[in-house]
Amino acid sequence: MKKISLLLALALLLTLTACRKKEPETPAPPEPPAPVEENILCLEELRLEFPRSGLGKDQLAGAVKELPELLKMYFEETGTVEVERITVTVGSSPASTAQALEEGHIDVAFLPGTAALDGPAVLLADAYPLEDGTLRAGSRGLLCAAPTAYGQQLAGRASSGKPLSRAEVERARWGTVAGDADYFTLWLADSFGEVFDGTVTAFDSEDALFHAAADGALDAIIIRDDARAEADWNGDGTVWEQLPVLDVTETVYTTVAAISPELAEENFISALEQVLRRLGEEHPERMTVLGAEAFASVTEEGLTATRRLAALDLE
Numbered sequence: 001m002k003k004i005s006l007l008l009a010l011a012l013l014l015t016l017t018a019c020r021k022k023e024p025e026t027p028a029p030p031e032p033p034a035p036v037e038e039n040i041l042c043l044e045e046l047r048l049e050f051p052r053s054g055l056g057k058d059q060l061a062g063a064v065k066e067l068p069e070l071l072k073m074y075f076e077e078t079g080t081v082e083v084e085r086i087t088v089t090v091g092s093s094p095a096s097t098a099q100a101l102e103e104g105h106i107d108v109a110f111l112p113g114t115a116a117l118d119g120p121a122v123l124l125a126d127a128y129p130l131e132d133g134t135l136r137a138g139s140r141g142l143l144c145a146a147p148t149a150y151g152q153q154l155a156g157r158a159s160s161g162k163p164l165s166r167a168e169v170e171r172a173r174w175g176t177v178a179g180d181a182d183y184f185t186l187w188l189a190d191s192f193g194e195v196f197d198g199t200v201t202a203f204d205s206e207d208a209l210f211h212a213a214a215d216g217a218l219d220a221i222i223i224r225d226d227a228r229a230e231a232d233w234n235g236d237g238t239v240w241e242q243l244p245v246l247d248v249t250e251t252v253y254t255t256v257a258a259i260s261p262e263l264a265e266e267n268f269i270s271a272l273e274q275v276l277r278r279l280g281e282e283h284p285e286r287m288t289v290l291g292a293e294a295f296a297s298v299t300e301e302g303l304t305a306t307r308r309l310a311a312l313d314l315e
Helices: 002-019 057-078 094-102 149-159 166-171 178-192 206-214 266-282 284-290 301-314
Strands: 041-051 081-091 108-112 121-129 135-137 141-145 173-177 199-203 220-224 245-248 255-259 294-297
Touching: 041 057, 041 094, 041 266, 057 081, 057 266, 057 284, 081 094, 081 266, 094 108, 121 266, 121 301, 135 294, 141 149, 141 178, 149 166, 149 245, 166 178, 173 178, 173 206, 178 199, 178 220, 178 301, 199 206, 206 220, 255 266, 266 284, 266 294
Parallel strands: 041 081, 041 108, 173 199, 173 220
Antiparallel strands: 108 255, 121 135, 121 255, 121 294, 141 220, 141 245
16 A cells, blocks of 8 residues: 555656746846947147247236146047146247257147148148038138229229239239238239239238228238128228129138147047137137137148248248
8 A cells, every 4th residue: 555655646746747837047147248448548748839929928828827727628528538737838939839849849839830831740720610610721812803993904804814914913002911911922923933022001900901992092902711701891882892803812821730740640630629619619818829719620732822832931
């Protein structure tokens, strides 16, 4: 009897084991993705310099004191470049600042466009914001006829598609502001193969230049390509009607940010452009010492006209 009971218990155990549902296997938790290393450029020190260029002592002292911390903060906010320490110095002249950059004593130099073209890479140039929020680097020069009898004669010749002759250029009474004289130099060299003397009056401001043109004291003027849009024009008709374009120069850059070869990489260039734009938006008074309202990237090909102008300055 005991033997039968043992056999029945064994059969019952086998039956229960066969009927038990198999529990599903719990899948192993997925491994967390490997952390993505951010491509951050870390610099122990960044050395910037700009030339004195007739700036006042208080303006220079304020820039040297405030710019390091402002620039360091803006670099950190780009998320691509971090700088432990920034130093800002003032060069005695554009030539001395350019030399310091070439010899490796500084990393970034803010210089007149024609002063930095034989040294390290020029990758940012003066720019100004457009209505759509983008930046436009450099500017072109316009040669415009003024509303005098001879100015109208020049305008008629230009509208016929005939280039102005040297005799016509020399006869005209030209006017410009000091900062725009380079446009005329470049245009003369490109049009006639040489720069020659003419009757050119330099005015202290664009307002004074436009007033002289409206009063009939000039036959033609040389201006930036956006100057008419901002003109204080008091002549008959609109400024667009009374100052027709005779010719246009290539784009010229008046100020550049020249960068040492060690930092001439995309991350740093893009970050520096962002930093300078922030500085211009939030502290425009500090951009004055750097020589431009803003800076934007520029190609080697885009520097062609500025290089030709630099060569003319050396002759």
